[in-house]
Amino acid sequence: MSTLTLAAELAYWQQTSIRAVVGLVAVLVPAGTLVYLFLFKMMSFMQSRLGPMEAGPYGSLQLLAEVGKFLQKEDIVPAKADRVVFKAAPFVVLVSTFLLVLVIPGGPDLVFIDVDTGIFLALAVSSISVIGILMAGWASASKYSLLGALRATGQLIAYELPLVLAVMGVVIQAGTLNMQGIVMAQAQGEIFGFGGIGSPFIITQFLGFAIFLVAVQAELTQPPFDMPVAESELVTGYLTEYSGMRFLMFFIGEFATAGIFSALAATLFLGGWYVPGLDPTDNLFNVIGPMVLMGKVILVAFLIFWFRFTYPRFREDQLQTLAWKVLIPLSLVNIVVTGVLKVVF
Amino acid sequence: MPNPKVPGLIKGLGVTMKTMLRTLTKGSHTVQYPKVKEAPTPRARGVIALHEENCTSCMLCVRECPDWCIYIEGHKYLAPPRRPGGKPRKKNALDRFDIDYALCMYCGICVEVCPFEALFWTPEFEYSEPKIADLLHDKNLLGQWMETVPEFTDYEAGSEAKKLEVPR
């Protein structure tokens, strides 16, 4: 916000509180929208039913009802659990989500921190959630939770690599790690001389986009990669002992992370807050940029959830085989080809 | 077996997308009960109705019920003779005819064995009660269910079964 010139000069505490509120909104609104639109409605339509219809018009307030339900539940901590770690685990997972939203630009001037290593920071910070999951599994003092947490850790670490390597192709093509720079590169780039719609990297980096989506699906432990969470003998894996508000925090965290990763994918591959045809430095984008980004988030999240509802889940070793033997070589090939083409053209 | 040209993964996506579009355009397969109610078929076993005039307290339904959920009490009385100078006729009068729907299995044996066609099935099913004792339907309520008994349906071609009439 420091680059925006406002009519009145705000005090530091006012600026901070605005940033805090906007940060909360930026995380929770996509989470809520994704939960309603995709989990409640799209899943229901794909299953020939209507989903929640009672709470609010067409069931739009169902999430509020669920929050109310979770709030009034008893706060159970298992007797043998490590209380401090148990209670801290949901917060650790949420912290990584909130940190991720810092670097995603919503407009030419709408970004919390505009660092030169934007995407690198995002990827590094997204790994914090692995610690949160391990804490949750270990502190639950139950062998099923521990099994689930160990499986989740192995899966998440394995799929970090394709995630990072897929992004490398984008970075090479854009020439910068800065998120705003990447958006500008897509806005001002040209495809073989045709500059009408800019150069959204999904066209040239389609392989990278595919790998990124698969890796995101695994990072979120969504089907078909949800062995740690939904395996029948683990109940819900590391989440087994969590109930009430703590479970809700994990739940919201999962969907918020889905939203944030979709926003990342939209920024890296679809052009972020940019709409082709307009001047990227126009102040108009400070107003419509977040909405454009939200639209692209919904598009990417649609793909993620479409896969979620259609496919059965992989077994753990098949999961790892896919990551190490298929995705990583593919992404390395992608990097090499991108590098060569970047030098040539 | 999957078609080698289109991988099964893509075909699966096609199925879910097709279903979603169908639900969006033509509506879902579910109905929003209780705002919309689907009518069950005429033969559906919802509740049993009693046509009291036909019942002679023969107790066949009580005996044949697998759960013993029908309670009948009756008494005999002497009706006036048919023609003057004749013998008074012994007739059965029904005091109590209760069916306990908390026990009833909805098997239909009582309706089937009744020789005097006093019991009928109706598709009416919305009679749940907050108190389980209220599920004991007495003679009057069972008589009221007679209004909901549908007419017997015709049979398919080639059938030799006779269509019965519901006494009103």
Next chain:
Amino acid sequence: MTATTDAQQLAYIAGQAADARVNLELETEGMTLNIGPQHPATHGTLRIIVRLDGERVIAAEPVMGYMHRGYEKLVEVRTYPQVTTLVNRIDWLGSFANEVPFILAAERLMEVEAPPRAQWIRTALFELSRIANVVLFLGDMGVQLGAITPVFFAFRDREFVLNQIEAVTGGRFHPNFDRIGGLKDDLPKGWIVETLGVLDRIRTFCDEMEDLVAGNEIFQARTRGIGVIPADVGLSYGMSGANIRASGVDWDLRRDSEMGLVHRELDWKVWTHPDGDSFARYWVRLQEVREACTIVEQCLEGIPSGPVMAKVPRIIKVPAGEAYVETENPLGVMGYYIVSKGELVPYRVKIRSASFNNVSITPWLLEGVYVPDVISILASLYFILGDIDR
């Protein structure tokens, strides 16, 4: 067991239970996992005690009986029409199919034969209950493996079949329609045309399942080569139905024995698969649903006219004797062995249920498999607890 006191009986039972547990307590290492009676993976209250070494199963033991309702004792005090009512509830998904072997056995003892129209309608309803049962399996195996959508399609399309059964019998799940000597009532007008329409829906559903589940590469990776049952092992454990046909055994009672229904007069095919793994069991059942649609179609188009009930007395007293009839039910081979002493009630009825034998192979089958594959194997064996425990 001779007459013993209560304490001695309790001690005997406790000893048996302790023996069962000791069989698993072979080593001190490893983890004992209870795939407990309340579990999303098992179709009801089946308990499987597995002993794990890391991710592999060393030993497994199913503990059945959580749903035992005492059928064989219940029917000793109920007349034959009342038994038909109870018996619907053994395999509750394909419920008409439970009544058929019992009625056929009783008819054999009474030396009464149902008229041809009744036999044809019986066959049509028998195959409709097979469709209702196996359609649920096709969706349910998907949900055991993580695909949440197919099971909704299964329930959706199963509703149409259940509506057709309700239109004839009055009950969706518990028809109670078969009688000694024929059927309770005849078909209502318009039923045949409606049912033929429903069969088209089921065929579309089968195509959808083939695209969504059977053709899915992830599903195939989870089920191919998992839980292979060689034909001789399967037969020695008494497996039957689609489970054994998926191991390559070409055996179907509808075609191979004179059951009492009209399958032998119709034109249909028995499906087998050589592999014997979980995918084969899914695939065979998928084809069987399609074949059942063909059988129902032929039945409905060829129903002879006539009565639906033979001349039987009002009060049914089955003459003394013994009869055993097996039929090819949706879950496997189901048989009723009726011993009658000439009274209103049967003296003893032994129910041979398919799932009991199908589940008995789990100790042999689950040795050395990964834990996630346990779920896949149990899902593909497809047992129903009411059928196991009776």
